[in-house]
Amino acid sequence: MMKNLGKLHGLTGLLATIVLVLILGITPTLAATETSVTIPAEQDPEARAILVNMANFIAKLPTFSVTLRSGYDAIQEDGQYIEFGEKRRILLQRPDRMRVENERSDGDQGLVLFDGEKITAYKVDENVYSRVEKVGTVDDALVYMVRDLQFVLPLARLLHTGLPHQLEAKITAISYVEEDLLFDVPTDHLAARSGDVDMQLWVAQGNEPLPRRVILTYKNAPGQPQFRGDFTNWSLAPEVKADSFIFIPPAGAEQVPLLAPVRQRGSLPAQKGEE
């Protein structure tokens, strides 16, 4: 009797094990099936309208100044996340004047000037400056500086008059998160996505729909680091001094060559005929 009972327990145990294995085996399959379902990209018309309105507003401003206090994740070789901070004071006078004073969290200071004919970059600590001819608009200078010279000018697209078109082209999904009441003015918190960057944006409500905060997540980069920026001291009628866009080299300043990094063509999408 006891022997039969033992056999019964053994069979029950075996059956239970088989059922458990089946459940564990099927569950991931079901989960995988669920995740493989294509979720349509969120296109919230209200959120998109807020974004486009902000972009159009900034793109049409003739003059403005703003302070951008930013930080970004620098992921170390051992995986540790370190945030480094920067502060930039931006003065822009369309069509062809721009001044950006920048300071890093370690105290390193610099200045970039564009006067419609040339770009000047100055490093305070080393007392060196570089100069390159560039005739054109602020838009031209921005693209040249960021794309060709690889200047570090975060959120440069926000200064470009093509912002509305560029955002429309890049944004694949956008949602309205909430109305955020923690700024000095109520803001609309938006969440947008592009192919390689997720963006959160806080836009002031009212007649001046200016960005107050931006978070960019580089979702395809190792570790998915973030860039965070807070805009303060917006002024749409800033004081523009006569020498705001003129660089007068300080005593002992040395003019040095401006170097552009060699662009890594291997990182481009496949060219025609490469496939």
Add this chain to the structure above:
Amino acid sequence: MSHKSPVFVLFIGIMLLLVTTLVGMAEARGGRGGGGGGFSRGGAASGGGFSSRPAAPRPSPSMNRPAGAVQRPAGAVQRPAGAVQRPAQSGGSREKAAQRPSQGQGQRQENAGDRQGNRQENAGDRQGNRDENREDWQDHRNDAREDWQDFAEDEWDNHYYYGYGNTGAAFVTGVAVGAAAASPTYITTLPCTSTTVISSGSTTYYKCGTTWYSRGYQSGTVVYIVSGAPSGY
């Protein structure tokens, strides 16, 4: 002496391990460079762009040419083969003409006219081939440029990033903007601490070992360009 040795050996071992570890940590910190405390400031998020794309490892610029561009000249090399063969016909004509030394002046003039015609025809063919090759190559370069521009116009704020940021230890080749095709080699941090600073005219020079450096500006940082010695050194 012998009864102390196990404890003594253990103590020495621990001390050696501790010293080795501390030296290793110090070297690791000193070697990385970049930000304060040895932390790297670089990375994908440092540029704050609305687009992002990793850069390939840093090979020499010539190695980065698109594969299509490298393959294309092979076709261009093959094409002139036809043109190379043509002069053989010209040579044949010359041989033919050379076999007629006894023929009259009119014949020689006729032969000379034939040869001239052949040479002009061959030259025309070769020129045609060269033009065709040049057009093919130009078309390809234009295609590549348009591809690049299409990409770059859309992704112009894409800051390329290199793994875990600049270590300051590697020499990099750049392009001196405004200079005539100069591709200087530079480094973001001088490789030595004891430098000789020489101000020669309006340029400051630094010396590490036998190598001289002058300064340059690149992507918001001062870099050190490998240069010749200042005059008099």
